[in-house]
Amino acid sequence: MIGWCFCGSFCTLSKCIDELGLLSEKEEILPIISDSVSSISSRFGTPDEFISRISAITKKDPLKTIGSCEVIGPKNFLSALIVAPCTGNTLAKIANGVTDTAVTMAVKAHLRNSKPLVIALASNDAMSANFKNLASLAERKNVYFVPLAQDDPRGKPTSLVADFTKIRETLDMAMQGVQIRPLFL
Numbered sequence: 660m661i662g663w664c665f666c667g668s669f670c671t672l673s674k675c676i677d678e679l680g681l682l683s684e685k686e687e688i689l690p691i692i693s694d695s696v697s698s699i700s701s702r703f704g705t706p707d708e709f710i711s712r713i714s715a716i717t718k719k720d721p722l723k724t725i726g727s728c729e730v731i732g733p734k735n736f737l738s739a740l741i742v743a744p745c746t747g748n749t750l751a752k753i754a755n756g757v758t759d760t761a762v763t764m765a766v767k768a769h770l771r772n773s774k775p776l777v778i779a780l781a782s783n784d785a786m787s788a789n790f791k792n793l794a795s796l797a798e799r800k801n802v803y804f805v806p807l808a809q810d811d812p813r814g815k816p817t818s819l820v821a822d823f824t825k826i827r828e829t830l831d832m833a834m835q836g837v838q839i840r841p842l843f844l
């Protein structure tokens with residue numbers, strides 16, 4: 660089984676759910692959502708809309724709490740964990756060992772089992788406040804990044820967004836211990 664964590668990058672959630680649908684055709688997937696996804700309504704949709712789509716695809720209610728995600732460590736049932744979309748907020752927490760959400764708990768629990776973590780970042784501060792966190796995780800064992808591109812180099816000069824269509828290829832290579840390249844598109 661593959662774990663799939665969703666964070667509050669609301670403009671990219673729908674694209675990631677499309678990719679979830681494709682991966683679910685060949686893998687059983689355990690969905691996990693952050694507090695933001697379960698509580699914030701925005702112009703991109705409501706929590707109910709996102710959760711309904713995720714549940715319909717995976718046939719599971721997403722895990723939403725630190726308590727429900729802790730078992731990922733001791734029960735060791737995930738072969739890989741995907742965080743897509745990953746916010747700058749969650750990236751910073753993962754890089755610095757902060758575990759105060761369902762997603763960061765799932766990541767911490769999963770990494771203790773030395774299996775691949777695949778991160779698809781989408782953040783306006785990816786090349787400012789979060790650049791050091793990206794760099795630090797890029798060289799961490801068992802952590803793999805979905806290739807990133809500057810989505811609006813003039814309007815949002817420090818923004819990077821993963822190419823979500825490459826999540827499955829990144830995962831396949833991560834399962835063989837290889838970081839997909841090029842990392843920057």
Ligand SMILES: Cc1cc2nc3c(=O)[nH]c(=O)nc-3n(C[C@H](O)[C@H](O)[C@H](O)COP(=O)(O)O)c2cc1C
Nearest residue numbers: 666667668669670693695701746747748749781782
């Ligand atoms: C409409 C909306 C869109 C957002 N888009 C992003 C985004 O694309 N990337 C990002 O890093 N944060 C984005 N944020 C901010 C995060 O939702 C915020 O940092 C939140 O605390 C993230 O929590 P999480 O990482 O636990 O999901 C957005 C917030 C809102 C309200």
